[in-house]
Amino acid sequence: MQARAVADRAAENAEEEALAALVSQYGATLYRVAFSVLRNSAEAEDAVQEAFLRVLRHREKLGEIRDQRVWLIRIVWNVVLDRKRRAKTRPETDDVADMARILPAAGLTAEERAAAAQHRAQVLGCVEQLPDKEREVLLLSAFQELSSVEIAAVLKITESSVRSRLFRARNLMAGLLEDSPYRNRSTR
Amino acid sequence: MSIKAKNGPVDRAAEIAVVEVMLRQIAQLPAPAGLEDRLQMRLRAALRQQPRRREWFAFLRQDGAWLHASGLRAVAAVAIAAVVMGGGWGVASRIQPAAQQGSVQPVPLSTPGFSSAGAIRTPQTLNGPVVETAVRSTARPDRTVKAKQRRKSVTKPEAEREK
Numbered sequence: 001m002q003a004r005a006v007a008d009r010a011a012e013n014a015e016e017e018a019l020a021a022l023v024s025q026y027g028a029t030l031y032r033v034a035f036s037v038l039r040n041s042a043e044a045e046d047a048v049q050e051a052f053l054r055v056l057r058h059r060e061k062l063g064e065i066r067d068q069r070v071w072l073i074r075i076v077w078n079v080v081l082d083r084k085r086r087a088k089t090r091p092e093t094d095d096v097a098d099m100a101r102i103l104p105a106a107g108l109t110a111e112e113r114a115a116a117a118q119h120r121a122q123v124l125g126c127v128e129q130l131p132d133k134e135r136e137v138l139l140l141s142a143f144q145e146l147s148s149v150e151i152a153a154v155l156k157i158t159e160s161s162v163r164s165r166l167f168r169a170r171n172l173m174a175g176l177l178e179d180s181p182y183r184n185r186s187t188r
Numbered sequence: 189m190s191i192k193a194k195n196g197p198v199d200r201a202a203e204i205a206v207v208e209v210m211l212r213q214i215a216q217l218p219a220p221a222g223l224e225d226r227l228q229m230r231l232r233a234a235l236r237q238q239p240r241r242r243e244w245f246a247f248l249r250q251d252g253a254w255l256h257a258s259g260l261r262a263v264a265a266v267a268i269a270a271v272v273m274g275g276g277w278g279v280a281s282r283i284q285p286a287a288q289q290g291s292v293q294p295v296p297l298s299t300p301g302f303s304s305a306g307a308i309r310t311p312q313t314l315n316g317p318v319v320e321t322a323v324r325s326t327a328r329p330d331r332t333v334k335a336k337q338r339r340k341s342v343t344k345p346e347a348e349r350e351k
Contacts, residue, residue, distance in 0.1 A: 024228075028218070
């Protein structure tokens with residue numbers, strides 16, 4: 001009986017260590033995936049947390065997983081989509097501080113910075129207008145570390161579907177940008 | 189042809205490139221400081237909570253060892269007996285009152301519809317005149333077939349005699 005308890009404790013320690021390794025290896029990647037959809041730092045962190053809690057619940061399967069990175073991205077992707085669906089009624093809450101970190105603000109005047117922020121908002125607004133399937137592929141294709149095969153694995157579709165959806169997404173995006181008020185104002 | 193139409197495909201490609209660059213920039217956003225520590229801390233807390241839940245069922249996992257404990261066996265036996273007795277009592281309590289209410293007669297299934305319940309119909313007839321004596325026949329006896337035959341049998345020998 002004591003031997004069993006010791007074995008249990010050892011197994012738990014091993015699981016804890018495996019999880020800790022997953023967090024340190026893929027935590028940042030998962031955060032970026034979550035942030036690309038939610039565009040809010042706190043929500044993205046919560047989503048990553050929830051994804052790792054799901055992993056914890058199914059940790060006995062960890063040994064069977066062939067590609068842990070894609071598996072984890074798929075989990076966080078599902079968590080993020082769930083959250084986005086639930087928050088559909090809420091207005092978009094882009095994290096301004098995080099966005100400011102992305103934009104190349106150095107050497108820009110205040111007016112240029114405001115214009116850049118407006119342009120960014122317009123473009124992201126167009127991305128949001130895309131149909132779900134096309135938008136998902138477009139967002140995931142922005143991750144250079146993900147190949148089209150991996151994107152297909154995350155979305156559970158074929159690689160050719162990824163390519164065709166990406167093509168459609170680009171065409172739709174071009175149409176949306178042409179109709180956007182920002183473009184109309186800049187071409188006037 | 190307008191300038192916009194001529195430069196259309198180039199503009200489109202450039203705009204899409206801008207979008208993709210922007211999305212790539214968002215995708216490359218570094219994780220906030222201390223994210224890993226926070227995640228590790230929350231996961232460790234979640235892990236600490238889980239074994240406590242499992243300890244409740246730990247005795248069940250020990251290859252049926254709990255069955256060998258006499259106290260648990262007695263409790264299990266009493267529980268089983270209580271369940272069986274309770275079930276039997278429940279059935280009996282439901283059946284007994286039904287037996288006492290035996291006055292309700294079962295409806296015969298062979299005759300559908302309403303029964304007469306043993307009632308005999310007596311037609312209400314008028315009290316007419318009662319005939320005391322038998323009615324005399326008005327027909328003459330010699331007109332009957334038998335009388336004719338008898339007459340013939342009587343008359344024939346007389347005619348033969350005259351011959």
